[in-house]
Amino acid sequence: xxxxxxxxxxxxxxxxxxxxxxxxxxxxxxxxxxxxxxxxxxxxxxxxxxxxxxxxxx
Amino acid sequence: xxxxxxxxxxxxxxxxxxxxxxxxxxxxxxxxxxxxxxxxxxxxxxxxxxxxxxxxxxxxxxxxxxxxxxxxxxxxxxxxxxxxxxxxxxxxxxxxxxxxxxxxxxxxxxxxxxxxxxxxxxxxxxxxxxxxxxxxxxxxxxxxxxxxxxxxxxxxxxxxxxxxxxxxxxxxxxxxxxxxxxxxxxxxxxxxxxxxxxxxxxxxxxxxxxxxxxxxxxxxxxxxxxxxxxxxxxxxxxxxxxxxxxxxxxxxxxxxxxxxxxxxxxxxxxxxxxxxxxxxxxxxxxxxxxxxxxxxxxxxxxxxxxxxxxxxxxxxxxxxxxxxxxxxxxxxxxx
Numbered sequence: 096x097x098x099x100x101x102x103x104x105x106x107x108x109x110x111x112x113x114x115x116x117x118x119x120x121x122x123x124x125x126x127x128x129x130x131x132x133x134x135x136x137x138x139x140x141x142x143x144x145x146x147x148x149x150x151x152x153x
Numbered sequence: 154x155x156x157x158x159x160x161x162x163x164x165x166x167x168x169x170x171x172x173x174x175x176x177x178x179x180x181x182x183x184x185x186x187x188x189x190x191x192x193x194x195x196x197x198x199x200x201x202x203x204x205x206x207x208x209x210x211x212x213x214x215x216x217x218x219x220x221x222x223x224x225x226x227x228x229x230x231x232x233x234x235x236x237x238x239x240x241x242x243x244x245x246x247x248x249x250x251x252x253x254x255x256x257x258x259x260x261x262x263x264x265x266x267x268x269x270x271x272x273x274x275x276x277x278x279x280x281x282x283x284x285x286x287x288x289x290x291x292x293x294x295x296x297x298x299x300x301x302x303x304x305x306x307x308x309x310x311x312x313x314x315x316x317x318x319x320x321x322x323x324x325x326x327x328x329x330x331x332x333x334x335x336x337x338x339x340x341x342x343x344x345x346x347x348x349x350x351x352x353x354x355x356x357x358x359x360x361x362x363x364x365x366x367x368x369x370x371x372x373x374x375x376x377x378x379x380x381x382x383x384x385x386x387x388x389x390x391x392x393x394x395x396x397x398x399x400x401x402x403x404x405x406x407x408x409x410x411x412x413x414x415x416x417x418x419x420x421x422x423x424x425x426x427x428x429x430x431x432x433x434x435x436x437x438x439x440x441x442x443x444x445x446x447x448x449x450x451x452x453x454x455x456x457x458x459x460x461x462x463x464x465x466x467x468x469x470x471x472x473x474x475x476x477x478x479x480x481x482x483x484x485x486x487x488x
Binding site: 096099102103105110113114116117119120123124127128130131132135137140141142145148 | 468
């Protein structure tokens, strides 16, 4: 194997590792986004329950 | 070393790609840059004599030197005090290209030393060196433009200053005004792997790049200092008469390409590609390496951004949890 091929192989491995890491982070990102959304909805629900919106007096 | 005639004198220059002080006279102590020529001209004031040298495996600049009308790897010095082999002239059509040695990957350590000498020279010496390098093409009647390709802005300034001095000293002001100093952009440095690394593309020049493994092809046109590339889609034809250079990126040439020009043999390629082409695996390997490095950089950038975004999300979750707890506390306190 010549030097160039060795470099190419090493870069391929690095790319694979980075792609794996990216996929892992992307999955984590999805989970965190879902959690943020859920917390937001829970918080809204909590507010609505404790302090219901004022009704308009006619 | 016996120098019986010009032929043997020139051949002796390139044994092991090392200039063995054949030029100037043997015995004088000059730098001995390693060079990788395939075609060499012995330059005099009015004549030039060509020698073709067989390429070898490690020839980084041997790809397609024969496509140029002439290649000069040396020019005689008026003062005979410097080696000039560190510079290369290319002539393509009516244009001349003069390349700085730092752009020649094949130069070994001694060549680098020679280059440093050049750039470290005082202005008047630099002008003298420059004049020795450019006088021959300038005297040629077909000379229209001469490109001086440098890698750094400081080199560009040095050449400009030396040219200014030359304009005062020589009676060739009009010719000197045809010299263009090109600062080799990074992008060009990478892309030039497609072809001879020293030759910058000319305005409007088109490259066809075949990526055999990806089974894609790109047509890239050099416009105003950058390549404008378009990916060819299936069944599109390419008129080779409009292609100046061809690059094939692949480890092997065994898979047919769908919808793009396909050369089944080197002979077919030679026949059809009337302009210049490169099928040169060492170069293409480096091109592939460059592409992968770019991919690594992009991935690293994306990962960094994602990590930052995730950190922000975690902060947001933490804050939202705190607020939720506070809301509950307030609600309990108020019954």
